Amino acid sequence: MVQVDSAPRHREPGQDQPNGHTGLWRCLASSRFEPPQETVTGTVMTGISGFLGKLFPPSPKVMNLTPVIANSLLKRPGSDGLDCAAPVPDWSDAASSLAGAVEESDAAGGSVTLVVGPPWSYNADIVTRTAALLGRDIIESPDPRRVLSGTADLTISFQGKDSGWVVPAIERWFFRHHLGLGRFREFFRHLLAGSFGRGLVGCDSWTWQYLSGVLGVSSRSPISFSAFAAEDLAKWFSSLPSSSPGPSSYSFKATDDGHLVVPPRELYESSAAEAFKPGKFLVRLAARARGNPGLALAMWRNHLMNGLDAKPADPGTENSDQSGGKPASAAESTPCVEAQSGHADQTGNAGGTIWVLPWNDAIEPKVPPGICRESLILLHSLLVHNGLREEHLADILPMTAGRLSANLGQLMESGVVEGGPCLLRVSPLAYPGVRGLLSDYGYFVDGF
Amino acid sequence: MKFVRELNTLPVARLLLTILAGWAGIALSQRLLPWLAERLSGRNRLYLLATVPVLRLLILIAISAAVIAMTVEPSVENLVAYLGALGLALGYGLKDYVSSIVAGIVTLYEMPYGPGDWVEIGGVYGEVKSIGMRTVVILTSDDTMVSVPHSFIWGGPVHNSNYGSENLMCITEFLLDPCHDSGAAIRALEDTALSSAYLRHTMPVLVSVEESPFGTRYKIKAYPVDPRDQFKFKTDLTVRGRHAIAAAGIALSRPLATGSAGA
Numbered sequence A: 001m002v003q004v005d006s007a008p009r010h011r012e013p014g015q016d017q018p019n020g021h022t023g024l025w026r027c028l029a030s031s032r033f034e035p036p037q038e039t040v041t042g043t044v045m046t047g048i049s050g051f052l053g054k055l056f057p058p059s060p061k062v063m064n065l066t067p068v069i070a071n072s073l074l075k076r077p078g079s080d081g082l083d084c085a086a087p088v089p090d091w092s093d094a095a096s097s098l099a100g101a102v103e104e105s106d107a108a109g110g111s112v113t114l115v116v117g118p119p120w121s122y123n124a125d126i127v128t129r130t131a132a133l134l135g136r137d138i139i140e141s142p143d144p145r146r147v148l149s150g151t152a153d154l155t156i157s158f159q160g161k162d163s164g165w166v167v168p169a170i171e172r173w174f175f176r177h178h179l180g181l182g183r184f185r186e187f188f189r190h191l192l193a194g195s196f197g198r199g200l201v202g203c204d205s206w207t208w209q210y211l212s213g214v215l216g217v218s219s220r221s222p223i224s225f226s227a228f229a230a231e232d233l234a235k236w237f238s239s240l241p242s243s244s245p246g247p248s249s250y251s252f253k254a255t256d257d258g259h260l261v262v263p264p265r266e267l268y269e270s271s272a273a274e275a276f277k278p279g280k281f282l283v284r285l286a287a288r289a290r291g292n293p294g295l296a297l298a299m300w301r302n303h304l305m306n307g308l309d310a311k312p313a314d315p316g317t318e319n320s321d322q323s324g325g326k327p328a329s330a331a332e333s334t335p336c337v338e339a340q341s342g343h344a345d346q347t348g349n350a351g352g353t354i355w356v357l358p359w360n361d362a363i364e365p366k367v368p369p370g371i372c373r374e375s376l377i378l379l380h381s382l383l384v385h386n387g388l389r390e391e392h393l394a395d396i397l398p399m400t401a402g403r404l405s406a407n408l409g410q411l412m413e414s415g416v417v418e419g420g421p422c423l424l425r426v427s428p429l430a431y432p433g434v435r436g437l438l439s440d441y442g443y444f445v446d447g448f
Numbered sequence B: 001m002k003f004v005r006e007l008n009t010l011p012v013a014r015l016l017l018t019i020l021a022g023w024a025g026i027a028l029s030q031r032l033l034p035w036l037a038e039r040l041s042g043r044n045r046l047y048l049l050a051t052v053p054v055l056r057l058l059i060l061i062a063i064s065a066a067v068i069a070m071t072v073e074p075s076v077e078n079l080v081a082y083l084g085a086l087g088l089a090l091g092y093g094l095k096d097y098v099s100s101i102v103a104g105i106v107t108l109y110e111m112p113y114g115p116g117d118w119v120e121i122g123g124v125y126g127e128v129k130s131i132g133m134r135t136v137v138i139l140t141s142d143d144t145m146v147s148v149p150h151s152f153i154w155g156g157p158v159h160n161s162n163y164g165s166e167n168l169m170c171i172t173e174f175l176l177d178p179c180h181d182s183g184a185a186i187r188a189l190e191d192t193a194l195s196s197a198y199l200r201h202t203m204p205v206l207v208s209v210e211e212s213p214f215g216t217r218y219k220i221k222a223y224p225v226d227p228r229d230q231f232k233f234k235t236d237l238t239v240r241g242r243h244a245i246a247a248a249g250i251a252l253s254r255p256l257a258t259g260s261a262g263a
Helices: A040-055 A077-083 A092-106 A124-135 A143-148 A183-192 A205-215 A230-243 A271-275 A281-290 A293-302 A334-342 A373-384 A390-396 A401-414 A431-440 B012-036 B042-071 B076-092 B095-110 B182-194 B227-247
Strands: A027-029 A112-117 A165-167 A198-204 A224-226 A251-254 A261-262 A306-308 A353-356 A417-420 A423-426 B118-121 B124-131 B135-140 B143-151 B170-176 B206-212 B214-221
Touching: A027 A092, A040 A281, A077 A230, A077 A306, A092 A112, A092 A124, A092 A224, A112 A124, A112 A183, A112 A205, A124 A198, A143 A390, A165 A183, A183 A198, A183 B182, A198 B012, A205 A251, A205 A373, A230 A261, A230 A281, A230 A293, A261 A281, A281 A293, A293 A306, A293 B135, A373 A390, A373 A401, A373 A423, A373 A431, A390 A401, A401 A417, A431 B170, B012 B042, B012 B124, B042 B095, B076 B095, B095 B124, B095 B135, B095 B143, B124 B143, B170 B227, B182 B206, B182 B214, B182 B227, B214 B227
Parallel strands: A112 A198, A112 A224, A165 A198, A251 A353
Antiparallel strands: A027 A224, A251 A261, A306 A353, A417 A423, B118 B124, B124 B135, B135 B143, B170 B214, B206 B214
């Protein structure tokens, strides 16, 4: 008999799971989630700058979302370039780990597994992919208009699902509205109690905080993925290009000192992996993203820059991890174009070098100074629902259409809220600041 | 016996500078600290506002002591004479004024109200914006600044809704027709409160019921995130509460349903 792994066959739900393909995706009980911490210096500087920002708010400026030239030597890559150097993965590794956790939970006698994920963790995508691995049907969310009016039959879709079912995002099944709230509360209790058979439910962390903290819904042991520390992010970022159509590996170097921020993927396949220690940038990135890899990826992409020089750098300056040197001025290129032209750095890395802006040099949307409390309510509602359609805002929010339009317009202009009429969400780059602001003002926040 | 120092020995310049410094210190603290407090959130804002009257009192005491030391010839007889004259003037001419000032000092010790509190004094309800030596300035819900003498605390109760904290209970009433399902009404009104965007979720939500000659009186008792949003919170609960009651098939009490004045 071949044993797949050395882990115990029967594991209590919520305990750490065996490593997946890369060992990065580990499921654990949500109550044990701990975000990475920033350095003491970084925490102090963040606190001071935040306090000064409240006293002397900077003039509001509109975030320019089109690529800009930071200086004459660097250019922000387009979406194609970013999708080569730092693509959004297909989450197959995460889904494998989650599928293992679900199977172990089922073996231990559990019927419904609830997996909670913070905003921009692609929790619904991971759960959807897990459904395919488990061979279970996905239950589509009901008509939002019927949910809002409290007339939706929430149970009908579960009939006949004997082989199990999956709900990727339960937050799409409810609104924080007085009509339908009672019906959803009862439905959700029955769902988690296993009244509809074996299932897997994905839930946004803010929604879960509202359902459990305000409505009093409880679950036996919701699970989440463990936080990504700086080392995990380095390994993950180095592996991402391998899933893109472009080169499978890049070197990521800082623009200010030329130090290696994320090494090429090949390093992790060699004995030199242990020697690489992530620097302050990745430590701060992990802390700022609170261990959320999807959020960290968005911030990471925001810091990537192309060198305008398509030629390989001087051998004497780019061969060492401690080397400096900025790219000389020359023709413009993108990562994928570089690969096609055959340029490589001295490590033999076909993808070449991608430059990483220092932490304070990248543009991030900030909450407008002097924001009114109505805008805070709007932001909080968007997070509780993990995004809302524009047509539902007036039903959910206690403000007139004119005030709603004005507040929303201000937030979208500043880049804090993004999306279109079909879904408005707090942008990933603004999310950490928004979360902190809401907590300061006394609004409940998620546990991530 | 000289009571006051000789004019040519009186440090006039230092005296004026001391008074000016005291005035500047009080003016600065009354403007700077509230400005700073408005840029903070939650508990920090209330803590900072509470320091304003205390700081003013300390400055006044310090300036008064300095002025007396500079002007009065230092001797026991002079001090006794000074205090005696002061007492006579205060007793006859400034009785009410002194009463308010003394009450103001007592409020600093007993703290029946402080800046940021929502209080009702003498029939006036609003947020305490500043505490002066003689009066407390309250901003009402219709944007009116009312100065209430501190001496009111001698004669009547002071109703403080939040007492230095962020927790201010709001009560929203509904008068329903007596023929209805109470369970359904309670559930509808509870969900109304639980689904409010203004709700402070760390505090409990309670729906109480009592019978009255005009109908069954329901009260939602809940707390907003920010006390300054209490009126918007009550409006939100009232509007959506009526909708929820109607959706549950429950009618309002007839006096309210027909628009005539209720209890």
